[in-house]
Amino acid sequence: MKRDFQSSLALLLLRVGSGGLILTHGIPKLQRLFGGAEIKFADPFGLGPVISLGLATFAEVICAILVIVGFKTRLAVIPLIITMLVAAFYAHWDDPFGRKELPLLFCVIFISLLLTGGGAYSLDKFKRR
Numbered sequence: 194m195k196r197d198f199q200s201s202l203a204l205l206l207l208r209v210g211s212g213g214l215i216l217t218h219g220i221p222k223l224q225r226l227f228g229g230a231e232i233k234f235a236d237p238f239g240l241g242p243v244i245s246l247g248l249a250t251f252a253e254v255i256c257a258i259l260v261i262v263g264f265k266t267r268l269a270v271i272p273l274i275i276t277m278l279v280a281a282f283y284a285h286w287d288d289p290f291g292r293k294e295l296p297l298l299f300c301v302i303f304i305s306l307l308l309t310g311g312g313a314y315s316l317d318k319f320k321r322r
Contacts, residue, residue: 197313204312205263211302212261215273219253226250237283252276260306263315270303277303 225232226246234246252272259269280296311317 201313204306204309205314207302208260208263208266208306208311208315211299211306212257215253215299216257216261219250219257222246222250223254235279235284237279248272249276249279260303260311263311263317266311266315266317267307270307273303274300274307 225234226243232242232246234242234249236242236245238245240248253276256269256272259265260273277296277300281293281300285292285296
């Protein structure tokens with residue numbers, strides 16, 4: 194029983210912490226997307242910089258909020274994982290490892306949440322009751 198509580202609390206901390214921290218990267222992207230200035234952004238899939246910025250913004254704002262509240266957690270982390278892999282291996286490919294480290298760390302966290310789900314203290318569990 195105590196182990197279940199600790200695991201659930203750890204998942205809550207992981208969700209809220211990682212979601213909140215990635216949101217701090219998403220809010221400036223949201224402001225850039227709707228700011229009216231010319232958009233210059235990495236375009237790894239050839240969709241154009243506006244669409245690429247929109248997809249990154251969707252992941253880092255909408256999906257981050259879903260992760261924080263634990264709604265469709267496993268589904269919500271998939272765009273975040275893709276975004277972090279693109280950040281590490283495309284946007285920061287030529288940069289030193291220190292610049293790749295943060296997106297890779299986020300990626301490990303989001304893969305862990307993909308495997309575990311949101312935990313007992315999430316909207317995923319709340320709606321099932």
